[in-house]
Amino acid sequence: MNLFKLKSLVLPLCVLLASAVLFTACEPDDTDPVPTTLSETLKTFTELTTLVDALDAASLTSQLDGATVTIFAPTNAAFDAFLTSAGYATVGDVPIGELKDLLLNHVLDGYISSFDLTNGYVNTLAEAQGYPASMKVDIDALLLNNSAKITSVDIDGINGVIHVVDQVITVPDVVDIANNDGNLGSLVQSLSVVDLVNALQGEGPFTIFAPTDDAIQWGTSMGLPFDILEEILSDHVVDGNIRSIDLVDDQLIDSYGLDGMSSYTIRFGADGTTQIVETGSNPERIIARITMTDIQGSNGVIHMIDNVIVL
Numbered sequence: 623m624n625l626f627k628l629k630s631l632v633l634p635l636c637v638l639l640a641s642a643v644l645f646t647a648c649e650p651d652d653t654d655p656v657p658t659t660l661s662e663t664l665k666t667f668t669e670l671t672t673l674v675d676a677l678d679a680a681s682l683t684s685q686l687d688g689a690t691v692t693i694f695a696p697t698n699a700a701f702d703a704f705l706t707s708a709g710y711a712t713v714g715d716v717p718i719g720e721l722k723d724l725l726l727n728h729v730l731d732g733y734i735s736s737f738d739l740t741n742g743y744v745n746t747l748a749e750a751q752g753y754p755a756s757m758k759v760d761i762d763a764l765l766l767n768n769s770a771k772i773t774s775v776d777i778d779g780i781n782g783v784i785h786v787v788d789q790v791i792t793v794p795d796v797v798d799i800a801n802n803d804g805n806l807g808s809l810v811q812s813l814s815v816v817d818l819v820n821a822l823q824g825e826g827p828f829t830i831f832a833p834t835d836d837a838i839q840w841g842t843s844m845g846l847p848f849d850i851l852e853e854i855l856s857d858h859v860v861d862g863n864i865r866s867i868d869l870v871d872d873q874l875i876d877s878y879g880l881d882g883m884s885s886y887t888i889r890f891g892a893d894g895t896t897q898i899v900e901t902g903s904n905p906e907r908i909i910a911r912i913t914m915t916d917i918q919g920s921n922g923v924i925h926m927i928d929n930v931i932v933l
Contacts (some may be wrong), residue, residue, distance in 0.1 A: 633725050643772050659687040660779035661684075664695065667777075670786070672701040673725075673806040680721045691747075691782040692730040694766060697773075704790035720859045723879045727755055727793050733783050736775040743917055748793050751827050751863040756918045758802050767791055768802035771813070796830055796922040803917075808838040809855075816852040826921035827863035831898065833910070833930045857884045857931045863923050866915035869896065879929075884933050898931060909933075 643889055657663040661683045664670050673695050677683045686693070696704070701713065710716050716724070727748035728826060734744075739761050745754035757766055764772040770789035777784035797819055800806040809916040813819050822828060859878040875898075889897045895913075900907040910929035917924040 651760050658780055660782045660784070661687050663777065663779035664693075667723065669697045669699075670695050671736060672696075672698045672713060676701070676716075676721060676725055678717075679714050680725055682716060682722060682725055685726060686729065687781060689731075689781065690733050692732065692734040693784045694728045694730075694770070694772070694787045694791065694917055695784050696728065696770075696787055700770075700787065700789050710857055712920055714830050719760060723791065723793060727757070727791055728787075736785070737848065738823055745918075746793075750918050750920045751922065752921075753863075753865065753916075753918045755915070755920070756799065757791070758799075758804075760804070761920070763831060767794060767798075769803065793920045795824070796828055796919045796924055799917055799919045800830075805834045805836075808835045809833060809858075812838070812855060816855055818852070818855055822859070822922075824921065827861075828922035828923045829860040829862060829864040830922065831858045831860070831912070831931060832860070832924050833909070833927050834913070837910075837927065837929050851877060853884075854930065854932060857886075857933055865918075865923060866896070866912075866925070874901065879933070886931065886933065898927065900933065 657666060661674065662673050664677075688751060691901045697855060705711065705713065705716075712722065726892045727746045729747040730744055730825040738758055741759060741761055743756045743758055744755050748755040750756075758768060766772065766787060770787040771786055772787040773788055777786070787851070794802060797810065797813070800810045800813075810819075811823065816921065822830070829872060856878045856908065860875055861878065864875075869888050871888070871890045875886055875888060877886070879885075883903055887899045887901050887905065889899050891897050891908075893910075896912040897908050898910045898912070899905060900909055911930050912925050913928050914926040917926070
């Protein structure tokens with residue numbers, strides 16, 4: 623099997639050793655017949671048998687064998703931990719719809735080798751609010767969604783490639799996305815202060831214009847009163863799952879602002895940026911610019927912005 627190869631990345635020796643141990647433990651017998659499909663490739667590895675069973679239980683085997691895909695394959699131990707945490711005895715006990723979404727959240731469209739993995743977000747085949755769910759890839763730490771460790775890579779199948787991970791990866795909600803991102807910690811902390819976390823982990827859907835840590839220059843450290851901080855944060859949350867494709871020039875956005883009257887305007891700038899501008903008395907004031915769009919979670923979508931919305 624190939625060693626882990628990433629552009630301009632020197633892997634820690636411990637990661638290489640861990641990968642080698644797993645590869646040795648999972649290595650198929652030379653006398654086994656040559657696999658002809660991706661699912662048959664999975665079956666040759668003793669540490670991936672629960673995934674094989676789960677794909678069969680969810681009736682996904684033929685679908686994945688008929689497409690060119692990349693699979694982040696949780697080990698048997700990863701499934702055991704997930705099932706115990708979720709209160710299921712076997713993968714067969716997981717409701718079919720839930721199991722399909724869970725498994726498809728480990729699958730990417732196309733053949734993506736370790737050479738092609740880069741820091742940022744990718745779309746999985748799982749559906750969230752009618753769109754592909756987003757997954758955060760951190761190749762420097764070898765993590766997916768800031769939790770699942772990539773332990774082995776580039777196991778080639780006839781119609782795709784397999785990378786092994788040590789956790790089952792669920793579709794995150796908008797709060798989990800912010801927690802996992804690494805650039806939105808100040809926002810999550812502030813949401814916790816004003817008790818908005820539970821609300822944003824509800825059914826939704828929500829659209830969050832999320833200021834990054836670099837953008838946030840305010841908060842409890844600056845002595846903002848609780849009610850003002852709550853109002854400011856509420857102005858970053860909008861009802862519905864509004865994707866970038868849904869935004870139009872001069873579109874009025876009504877936020878969850880606590881007074882029920884907070885709104886701002888989306889404007890496409892001449893420099894190619896998408897801007898949030900003030901409405902009413904000062905319609906030319908640019909409040910923030912959107913720097914990243916369409917980070918899709920189970921109950922909503924996040925767009926990152928470069929400033930705090932203060933109306």
